[in-house]
Amino acid sequence: MRGVELPAVMAIVNVTPDSFSDGGRFLDVGRAVEHGLELAAAGAAVLDVGGESTRPGSQPVPADEQRRRTVPVIKRLAAEVSERVAISIDTTDASVAAAALEAGATVVNDITAGRDPAMMPLVAEAGAGYVFMHMQGTPATMQLDPRYDDVVAEVGAFLAERRDAALEAGIPAGELMADPGLGFGKTVAHNLTLLARLGDVAAAAGVPILVGPSRKGFIGVVGGAPGAPLPLDQREDGTLATVVWALDHGASMVRVHDVAPAVEAVRLLSAMAAAVPTDPDPPVSWRPPTPAPSAGVSSAGGSAW
């Protein structure tokens, strides 16, 4: 993705009345822009602007309404920060993506990985970046009964197939990011398995991986006491735990609401990774103490000193 140094943080800028975790808070253009600017100042490399909630059970938002919500926000953000931060449009509709690209976005985040047949050709033509995500079903029904024989193999194969379709459409490999789609037609166990085996997903996808765990249900379920999932406003610590895990297990970008802790995590992980010795037999700066000689030898007569 041009101009985005990896690993990096993508910030969520939802301009929707019903996003699953911050719905309605930033529907007003001015407030959404202000929020985007704060997230850019906190170190986000990409601002992901969306006008359609994809929470479980949500219904599609008509394209003209998505455009009405997002285009003014993208125009203002592009004018203010596009020198240093990329702007992404979170949509599955090629006409919304086209309007967003026109307004200054340079990345399309498509949670359906090209179900709209016009999407990939549009992205290729615009020379934009493209995030393509795995989802089983649609947001309206995806959490009713998600099933896989082998979630890692199936998600990996889907991402490989969609990568090839994107290349075929003319999007260069360097503009692509694949996303396993945490929470999109996945049980808690599916999400945990995908995170546990993220390296295998990345190997199958063959392009950098983006992961979006932020405040999702599995974090509340796993992080809370048995039978008492954490509410949305108490999922930040768990989000950070998954962010750190994901970055350390093959993710190149994380998509989050709370940007500052994720940016800190990227910086610390990069610094620690850089400090890992490249010499396979590094000089040892600390050695275990040599075993104490038997009392009879070393302290003979008690005069060793």
Ligand code: PMM
């Ligand atoms: N999650 C949501 C929306 N868009 N896009 C990508 N690429 N990956 C995700 O995991 C993802 C997404 C849902 O979360 P939100 O309503 O808080 O934005």
